[in-house]
Amino acid sequence: MGTNPEITNIEDIVNRRLAELLPQKIEEALREREEAKTPSLAIIATKGTLDWAYPPFILGSTAAALGWDVTIFFTFYGLNLLKKDISDLKVSPLGNPGMPMKMPFGPDWFKGINWNIPNLIQAGVPGFETVATMLMQQTIKNNGVASIQELRELSQEADVKFIACQMTVDLFGFHHDDFISGLDYAGAATFLPVAQQADVTLFM
Amino acid sequence: MNFDKELDAKGLNCPLPILRAKKALAELQPGQVLRIIATDPGSVKDFAAFAKQTGNELMGSSENNKVFEFYMKRK
Numbered sequence: 001m002g003t004n005p006e007i008t009n010i011e012d013i014v015n016r017r018l019a020e021l022l023p024q025k026i027e028e029a030l031r032e033r034e035e036a037k038t039p040s041l042a043i044i045a046t047k048g049t050l051d052w053a054y055p056p057f058i059l060g061s062t063a064a065a066l067g068w069d070v071t072i073f074f075t076f077y078g079l080n081l082l083k084k085d086i087s088d089l090k091v092s093p094l095g096n097p098g099m100p101m102k103m104p105f106g107p108d109w110f111k112g113i114n115w116n117i118p119n120l121i122q123a124g125v126p127g128f129e130t131v132a133t134m135l136m137q138q139t140i141k142n143n144g145v146a147s148i149q150e151l152r153e154l155s156q157e158a159d160v161k162f163i164a165c166q167m168t169v170d171l172f173g174f175h176h177d178d179f180i181s182g183l184d185y186a187g188a189a190t191f192l193p194v195a196q197q198a199d200v201t202l203f204m
Numbered sequence: 205m206n207f208d209k210e211l212d213a214k215g216l217n218c219p220l221p222i223l224r225a226k227k228a229l230a231e232l233q234p235g236q237v238l239r240i241i242a243t244d245p246g247s248v249k250d251f252a253a254f255a256k257q258t259g260n261e262l263m264g265s266s267e268n269n270k271v272f273e274f275y276m277k278r279k
Contacts, residue, residue, distance in 0.1 A: 061219060065226040145218075
């Protein structure tokens with residue numbers, strides 16, 4: 001019976017030393033792991049208009065340029081962004097009070113005017129959306145902003161992974177032929193584990 | 205400053221200067237220098253962040269009459 005005072009002493013010393021060293025070692029190991037890890041981004045793209053086509057492709061291509069792994073899951077109206085022909089993407093100022101309505105041509109004083117057009121008129125004038133889209137496209141060009149086509153190509157070149165929601169393809173009566181190549185057709189069960197591992201997950 | 209390749213990103217807006225720079229850097233050898241000319245005022249912060257994140261060294265930058273110049277050394 002009785003404990004050996006020398007052993008107790010050694011244990012004390014070891015414990016004290018460990019308490020000093022461990023947090024530091026763990027901190028170092030965590031930092032090393034963090035630095036060695038490739039950051040990753042997972043985006044859910046759900047909108048199919050010209051304005052909302054930009055965020056997923058801008059953030060996706062930029063993250064890829066930063067060396068991140070990027071996956072974009074296109075679902076519901078977001079599938080429109082994967083069509084072979086996306087020249088018909090439209091933007092609507094109707095019910096969108098945040099959208100400035102400015103003319104992309106003419107003298108500066110004219111370009112500076114924000115045309116406050118009531119929803120009732122926007123809804124009633126045939127072709128209003130088409131005209132608004134043309135003006136937006138011109139504004140995009142004037143400002144040296146990339147086209148969606150270009151950003152999409154740059155994303156694919158940079159190995160951004162595109163997942164098309166198969167359920168939506170069926171729901172909207174689309175065909176795989178309607179879409180660009182290089183897509184994975186899958187569902188929520190494929191995307192969620194990707195999102196779980198991602199450092200950043202965004203819903204758009 | 206000496207450079208091995210030049211990228212004219214004048215008139216291009218976010219994120220094109222970064223995407224083009226990334227491509228241009230990929231065509232260089234490690235240690236070679238890319239000169240980038242841009243007019244996007246956001247590119248100042250963006251190129252600093254790009255350098256920090258990718259490990260390519262931003263050796264210098266300057267502004268002259270709203271035209272920005274960056275020198276980036278490939279990692």
